[in-house]
Amino acid sequence: MEKARIRRAIYPGTFDPITNGHLDIVDRALQVFDSLIVAVAQNSSKSTLFTAPERSALINEVVGDRQNVTVEIFKGLLVDFAFKNKCCVIIRGIRAVSDFEYEFQMALMNRRLNQEIETVFMTPQEEYSFLSSGLVKEVCALGGSLKGLVPDIVEKELIQRLAQTR
Template structure:
């Protein structure tokens, strides 16, 4: 069985992230969407809120699990006994960071593969940060995130 980990902050999950999850679920036997708990960042949504949102938008995907982790990703990959890390690429600007990331993962454990998936072109500009920026100003984020995330952002920013 091929178990793939798709790590990220997912604050919040976007349709670009969801595109990678769906496509990963078609390629791998099992995909774990792993929400990173990063104490150095101040996320809008708690880890539990992010996990719940992801669980709700992936409820129909039988081979997708949602989890969270602290610390080094490679330790989490070993704990889950996974052999693949999925990374999404939006544009050329992502490539340099992701190449460094994949090289470090290879150094830490050459048995774990990092596979890049290009996001759908319609989401190539999309990030959680830009979604939060638009949403905080009351802008329309319909089509950029799942509908339940639109609602959750509206509540967070007091527009609901």
């Protein structure tokens, strides 16, 4: 009898901040994989509004009720982090065709670095297909409503943070 394999996936991103589109991908991934690591990138080349520990704490707060999800901060090569954590799949969200070229290039590079780790592209519900963290920050900075775009706690933290930077 063949031993059952635990299928663990990793969903990496900056998540600055996490949106309802990201959460939709988390929920879709949990329908396919046994467990999921939401991997918060600590990328020194990107300027972020929230620190990696702040982003991680926000994500933990909004995914806390989902079983088999952990949130971790990583630095360095994603495939190394995935391999170390026994993840066989990298989840990437694709909102539109414009995302595909970059994501495809990254998937091919990750495969070159470690052929044991696959990349799976997932699309969010149509209502989130336009949504990005950058757009959310811009709308919030201009005083627009974030209802339905981010969890309430994220909206509150975003408003507070943007008020501090003015």
